[in-house]
Amino acid sequence: MVSTLVFAQENLEYNSFSPGSIWNDTDGSHINAHGGGFYYEDGTYYWYGEHKDSHSLANVGVRVYKSKDLYNWENCGVALAVSNDPNSEITKGSVIERPKVVYNRNTDKYILWFHLELKDQGYAAARTGVAIGDSPLGPFTYIKSFRPNAGVWPQNFSEEQKNFNSEESKYEWWTQEWSEALEDGLYTRRDFEGGQMSRDMTVFVDDDGKAYHIRSSEENQTLHIALLTDDYLDFTDTWVRVQPGGQNEAPAVFKSGDYYYMITSGLTGWDPNAARSFRSKSMLGPWESLGNPAKGKGANLTFNSQSTYVLSVQGLKDAHIFMADRWNPKNHQDGRYVWLPIKISDGKPVINWINQWNIKDEFLNNF
Known part of the structure; x- marks a missing residue:
């Protein structure tokens, strides 16, 4: 397959990656697109991320950059802006994290999903938000936020697990009985009517056009994977729990050969930890644990970083970037x-x- 990647030209600033270094856009400013997601169309890559000030609250919104070569990025402005309306769910001072954009071929629309926390509520809301646009650059129009799959049991839940136990809500955290109840679906049952929690998240579109929403749920103790509707704007009733009680967040999913792979992190707040990896022959599982994918010096802290996305480079076979x-x-x-x-x-x-x-040297054997 012929590569569609345009390698950096000599007159541009970058022709390689330097992980962890200051990375300026074409205007000379450090790229401001944290917790990012990526989308590719017609020779151009788009990078969506959280615009950060000195703190973690959203005062600007989701910023978008574009690039032909993945090294040099042009700031294209704000794709989804926070609202000046104090009654808006995405008002200034809310928390907007992990933006991910996918294209829907059926509707010819671009769909932006993200993790939303309401202003002045800390991380109590645990909602996912969705917006829609006519261009990969936006502007995206905010639609709504909610907790997914209200009133729907996961597919890998037994009939016995659907039985509510009034006593389990009294269990103290980190006790043996709490851990056992957690794995058995304590928080799935608790949130059944109002919808399941959704914090760190990503979206993956499969080869058949089906899209999946992957989220850290159940007080960040368990991953949920849900099939989206055909227009990618809502959830179907198809969803599963993954690694119950495994304490995974920051999911990033990609496909290679016959397997789907997922990389996550543990729960240590802003501090880094050892990454985890999983694989499955179906997005709905079962998912097999593979251990820490990072190797060598610094691997126990994932090189002082936390996963956000895995990009498969267009035109190259099995060329994936963490x-x-x-x-x-x-x-x-x-x-x-x-x-x-x-x-x-x-x-x-x-x-x-x-x-x-650089991409050419590292993935040379795949040309």
Whole structure:
């Protein structure tokens, strides 16, 4: 297959990646697109991310950049702006995280999903928000936010698990009885009527056009994977629990060969931890745990970063880039980006640290 990637020209600033370094856009400003998602169309890549000030609240919205070569990025403005209306769910001071954009061929619309926390409520809302646009650059129009799959049991839930136990709500955190109840669906039952929690999330569109919403749920203790409706604007009744009680967040999904792969992180707030990886022959599972994909020095902290997306480079076979954030809670706008190649070895994703690298050299054997 002939590559559609346009390699960086000599007159542009970058022709390689330097993970963790300051990364300026074509205007000379550090790229401000954290917790990012990516979309490709007609030779152009689009990078959507959280615009950060010194703190973590949303005062601008979701910013979008575009690039032909993945090295040099042009700031194209705000794709989804926060609202000045204090009654809006996406008013200034809310929390907008992990924006992901997908294109719907049936409706010719671009769909933006994200994690939303309402203003002055901390992380209590645990909602997912959706917006729609006519162009990958936006502007996107906000539609709504909600907790998914209200009144619907997961497909991998037994009849016995659907039975409510009034005593389990009294269990103390981290006790043995609480852990057992958690794995058995304690929070799934609790949130059944109002909808399941949705924090860190991503969206994956399969080869057949079906789209899946992957989210950290159940107080961040369990992953949920749900099939979206044909227009990608809502949830079907098809969803599953993944790794109950496994404490996974920051999901990133990609496909290679016969397998779907997922990379996540553990729960340590803004601090890094050891990544996890999983694989399955179906998006709805079952998912097999594969351990930490990061290898070598710094692997126990995923090279001081947290996953946000895995990009499959257009035109190259099995050329996947692990994309992660190196958060800076003392000054969020200074957060850095760690992009590293993923290799599949013995059916498992492997990520090694490289100080500086480029796509052509790293994936040369795939041309």
